[in-house]
Amino acid sequence: MTLTTLPAGPLFRIGAVSHTTGIPVSTLRIWETRYGAFNPTKTEGKQRLFAEQDVSKALLLKQLSQNGHAISTIANLALEQLRHMSNLPHNTPQSLAVPGQPVSMAVVGLSMANRIESQKFAVGMKQNQIKVTDVLADLAAAAHAKLEQLPQVLLVKVNTLQTTVHTDLQALVAKHKFAQTIVIYNFATDIVVQAMKFSGFIVRREPISDIELAELLQSVLFVDPARAQEFGTSGGVIAGRKYSDATLSRVAGISTNVLCECPRHVAELIAQLASFEQYSQECLNRNTEDAHLHAYLTSISGSARSLFENALEKIAQHEGIDLREGAG
Template sequence: MKSLSQQYRIGAIAKFAGVPVTTLRVWEARHQAFRPIKTAGQHRLYGEEDLLRATLLKQLSDQGYAISTIASLDIAALNDLMHKQSGQSSGLAKLASNRNVSLAIVGLALAGQVESKAFSAHLQNIHLVTTGVYQSLEMVRQTPPNTAPDIFLLKINTLHEIVVHEILQAARAMRASKIVVLYNYGREQVVRSMRDYRMMVRREPLSDYELAELINSVLVVDASQELSETTTSVTIPARKYSDYVLKKISGISTNVLCECPRHVAEIIAQLASFEQYSQECLNKSAEDAHLHAYLSSVSGSARALFEQALEKVASHEGIDLNAQE
């Protein structure tokens, strides 16, 4: 039996998937692509799985698949076809833009939004590759994607301490680089703890533009150019060294006359602070979202580069960074 929590009229499905209503009705009547429920007033209502199916069917049909051959496939099979198609074209995409970003998604409606034509319009310079779509965190732990995703994107209705633990477990199972969580309800204390774990957390609802800016904010960009320009990008590595470790490094006496370990450690701490500040600004309000996403990605990129510099300086000076934990 389908859940009544998330249901849509056919017009909403058409808008999300970028498929005319008449085409969806043909897919349903002729190929049994969807199985809507009927209300007492005989109105058809479609669920989250129907939304994702419509989006995947549209993308696959655009790539040359006959709807008659794919309409009966389940979500997992449709995703497999998408992954194969993405794998065949990833080489060309990488040469063209060098901006491939992989996603694992929890939430069928969220996956439908991300894979829709309307959302893609806000990510013109980024090629998104979905490595897995899951209905729950438990499914992620049971069958993690074969390839570690750059971004683990989740829709969670209610946040609490147990869910945070489950998110971290799932992220470790799939070896995700970054975690982005969208939620409806949650105590501020829980949200703060999630940000301490370097998760990007935003309260729903989010427009396509706002969600696109969240994804932009966890990408390394060339600081000399705007996000809208053609730049190379990969996910920003998570922070390596805590403020406590950086403070200990700053106090170590070395043979370097310019006190490089101390200066580099202080720069990292300042960049990490500003990175967190920019993310919080982005989390709190949609106003100036593009600017805060840009500032967050630039400061995160710089912080990651200086962490590499710190490791080189430490190696030169014989400092064991692991011993400072």
């Protein structure tokens, strides 16, 4: 294949693939020439150029071979087959063992999926393990995808945040009921960013290092998954906000028969916790030196906010209060 038939998307030289995956260049060449694992583009000067799909495949081949699979038996498998195999139970090497239950995640964007599936990132996740169940090229592909495993977290990488992206994400979350959605972007206006935050999305601008990304994910995961059910969440994931500031303000102003004005107090507590949760998240974005502390504070405030949202639902059911957005 020559430069006139280059595939769409970024291309990487074999040295860059080796650096990203931790696989020696010599091993990548053997996997290509002996086992036919890759079919890289070659320039007029015979320089190998690998696509993002090749990087994804290299990472999965490395993981599966470390788990005991012979490279000769898996090299020719399709990317989705390799992903399915990687999610099956296996004996994890001791150096990568992570306590607690894995959190299932759908990833939109091949470059982001490659980062999440790398060994370096897995080590950085410390106490929580990520299980990538679905990888989608972009939001258009995600809109038509059937996610049978119902992942708990949606991680999205986009270059530009626009109103259409916000709308597409809201439809995607409504369809699949993700507990939490994280969006990584390069460019956006403040209006769109704030709108997405008010919708309950965690939004973060590039550049973001693997360590920062790991801390960001830690901030929406419970340290103790066994307590997740107490907070009404799914598998240890802290759910995004259920109620806007406008809804909470409306509930706080309703006069009820409950003693001590419980609806008002609970609604105000939720608003305060949500504000502190957002404040901690912004500190996490700005101050990388104290990222672990701010990730912990975000997690704690998010947990408490989720707990009080459940309490508000019980109060609303008892008092006949409509919590739907825009209700009178």
